[in-house]
Amino acid sequence: MNWTDERVEKLKRLWAEGLSASQIAAQLGGVSRNAVIGKVHRLNLPGRAKSGGGTAPARTPKRPAPTPRPSGFAARVPTRANARPAGGAILKEEGQIGLIQEVRAVTSSNVVIPISRRLGLTELTERTCKWPIGDPMSDEFHFCGCESLDSSPYCSYHAKLAYQPVSERRKAER
DNA sequence: CCCTGATTCGC
DNA sequence: GCGAATCAGG
Numbered sequence: 001m002n003w004t005d006e007r008v009e010k011l012k013r014l015w016a017e018g019l020s021a022s023q024i025a026a027q028l029g030g031v032s033r034n035a036v037i038g039k040v041h042r043l044n045l046p047g048r049a050k051s052g053g054g055t056a057p058a059r060t061p062k063r064p065a066p067t068p069r070p071s072g073f074a075a076r077v078p079t080r081a082n083a084r085p086a087g088g089a090i091l092k093e094e095g096q097i098g099l100i101q102e103v104r105a106v107t108s109s110n111v112v113i114p115i116s117r118r119l120g121l122t123e124l125t126e127r128t129c130k131w132p133i134g135d136p137m138s139d140e141f142h143f144c145g146c147e148s149l150d151s152s153p154y155c156s157y158h159a160k161l162a163y164q165p166v167s168e169r170r171k172a173e174r
Numbered sequence: 175c176c177c178t179g180a181t182t183c184g185c
Numbered sequence: 186g187c188g189a190a191t192c193a194g195g
Contacts, residue, residue: 180191181191181192
């Protein structure tokens with residue numbers, strides 16, 4: 001496999017998005033992660049930021065937690081965000097990001113339960129992650145809803161998964 | 175051990 | 186220029 005302009009361009013894009021060398025190699029195909037790293041250096045692309053003598057940031061954004069709540073609360077605070085949209089819903093227009101980013105429920109004990117980022121289809125905008133979570137036939141079904149990357153339908157975490165072959169996603173999900 | 179990126183060096 | 190081998194760290 002040779003480094004065509006196309007492949008180099010892809011390499012640059014994925015590296016800039018923060019994918020690891022092995023992930024990029026898997027997506028490009030036909031090259032090892034060493035080849036990717038070597039190429040990155042030859043291209044004088046910025047290495048992974050990390051001061052000191054160390055290397056390897058290896059940071060993977062945590063998947064949005066299923067919002068643990070103190071005992072004594074209802075199993076789930078009902079919100080429209082959790083409701084399964086009926087029929088063919090259409091994405092909202094831009095301009096309502098502020099409304100959905102901080103969906104919260106305040107209980108009588110004054111405890112604020114952040115339940116944002118578990119958005120239904122109709123709550124998605126161009127700036128929210130559209131990674132589906134759960135069984136679409138279940139009321140639990142929702143979308144990630146994190147803030148999405150520029151020019152990506154997904155947040156940083158799910159953008160990485162999206163680039164993986166299906167077989168590789170399993171490993172990342174464990 | 176799994177992973178990460180960095181570096182070296184024969185090709 | 187390329188990338189396997191190796192190194193060093195988390």
